[in-house]
Amino acid sequence: MMRALALAALLCLAGATLAAPPAASPTTPKELREAREAEHRRAVKAFAPFDGGDRRDVVRQGAKGKKRAAHPMVGDAAKVPGEGPPPPPLRVSPDVPEAALLAPNVVGAGLSASPLFLFSLGYQHIFTKLDGPRCAHLPTCSRFGSQAVARHGALGILMTMDRLIQPNDSSAIRHLPEVEGYGMVRVFDPLEDYEFWKPERFTGFLLPAAEVSLVLPPLSPASLASLTAPPPETPRP
C-alpha cells in the first residue's frame, strides 16, 4: 500500500514537472545573449524569408566541426565574402612605383622569385601562425626584410641583419615610439630610419618642405557671403 502511494506520488511529481511552464525570463548574460540572438534570427526569418536559406555558420579557425570564437589576431571578418567592411585601399608609397601596384605579377616578378622574399612569406604565414608573434617592431622583422630587399637588393640583407639585433630603442638616448599593430603594442621602426644616406631624414627636425607662397585677392566688401560655400583646397607639399 505504501509502495503504491509512493509510486502515485512519484508519478504526480513527474507529471507536474513535465507540465511545468518553460523556464522564466533569461537572467544570466549568456541566456540574455542567446535570447537576443534567437529573437534576431526569428526577425530575420520573418522579414527576409527568401534569404533565410543563405545564412551559414562560418568556422574561422579551430578543429573541424567545432565552432569557436574568432581569434582577435587570426579571425578576420573582412575575409568572409559578404561580411565585414571592404579591405582598406593599397597604401601608396613614393618608394613603390605605381606600375608595381597596377601589375604586380610583371614588375614584381623578380621580387616574388627571390628566396628571401619567399622565406619571409612562409615565415609570416606559417611560422607566425604556429609560434605566435615574436617581433616587437613595426614593420615586423620579416616584413622589414622583404621591404629592404625589394628596395635595396643585397644591401637590404645587411639592413635586415642589423634590424634583427636591434632592441626597442632608437639609440642609447631615445626610445622608439610605441604604436598598435597586428593586435599588440609594438615599437615603430621603419625602413627609412636605416637609410642613413638620406640626410634629410636624420636632421631631427621635420622633413624639409619649400614654403608655399600665399596669394590673397583684394579686399571686397560683400565677399563674406561666399563663406556658405566650402573653402578652397590648401596645397599639400
Added chain:
Amino acid sequence: MIATLALATVVAAQAPATPEAAPADSPKEAAEDTDEDADEAAVEAPPPAPLTPEQATMATHSLTFGDHLFLDGDWYRSISEYRRFLYLVRGSGPDAERAAMAIGEALLRGEQWDAAGRQLDGIAQRAGRLELRQQALFGAGRAYLLDQRPELAKPRFRLLVEDGGTEAKLKSEATWLLAWGHFDAGELSEARAYFQQLADAKGVHAEAAKGVVAALDGYDKLETKDPLLAGALSLIPGLGHVYLGQWGIALTSASWNGLFIFAAVSAWLAGDWGVATVLTLMEVGWYAGGVFGAVAGAYRYNRDAVRNWRDEALATWGATRELPGLHAVEGALPGTIVRFAF
C-alpha cells in the same frame, strides 16, 4: 572619352567668366586696392534680400545655440549651428564674421588642423576688412603650425609681421609663432633672429624668448657621434656599438660573430665544405650587418640628440604655442580667442 571631353568643353564655354583677381603680396597692398574694386563689386553683386522676422529670429537662435554648444565643448554640433546661421543670413550682417571665425576655432579646438586652416584661409581670402583678414591669417597660421606644416604657417605669420598696419599685440604674437615656425622647420638662425627681436622688445614673450635663445646656444654643444669612427671601430665586432653606448647590441654582435666564426673555422678545418660555406656566408652577413648597424646607429644617435634637445625646448618654452584655454579669457565669445581680439 571623346564625348566627355566635348561635354566638358561645352560646359566650360557656357560658364560665366570669373574675373581673375590680381595677387596682393600683403594685406596692406590689398587694402589699397579696395577702393578701386569696391565700386565694381557693388555694381556686380546684387544686395541680399532682407530677412523676414521669422528668418531673423531663427538666425539669432542658431547663433546663440551655436555659442552654447561651443562653450560646452561640443565643437562639431556648434559648427552645424554656425553654418546654419551663415546660411540664414547669407553671410552678411554684423555677426557673420564672428560665426565664420568660430567655425575655424571649433575645428582648431577639435584638433582638425587642416580643416581649420582651410576654413580660416577661406575667410582671409574672402574678407572685406583688413582687420578680419589679419586675424584669419593669424588663426590659419596657428592651425598649420599645430599641424606641423611650418611651410604653410610661416608665410601667413610673416605677412603679419612685415606689414606696417598690423596691431602691435597681434604683431608680437605673430612674431612669436613665426619664430617657432622657423624652429620647427630647423631654420635655427632665422628662429634665433626673431626670438632675439622679441627678447629685445621686452614684451609679453621676452622672458620665454630669452630662454629659447639660451636653448639655441645649447644646440651647438650637443654631443654627437662620428659615423666613420663607429664604422671603423665595428670592424672588431661589437666595438662600434660600445662607442654608441649600445652595450646590449655590442654583446649580442660580439657573441654571434664569435660563434659563427668559430663554427665556420671548425667546419673548414674538419673539411665539411658544405656546412663551412653556409656558415661563412651567414657570418659575412652578420659581420657586414654589424658594420652597417654601427654607421646607421651613429646617424640615429645624432638625430635623437637633436630630437631630445628639441623636445626639451618645446616642453620648457613652447607651452604658449598652443591655443589659449576655452575659458582662459573672461567673457570671450567663440571665434574671438583664435584671432587675439578679445
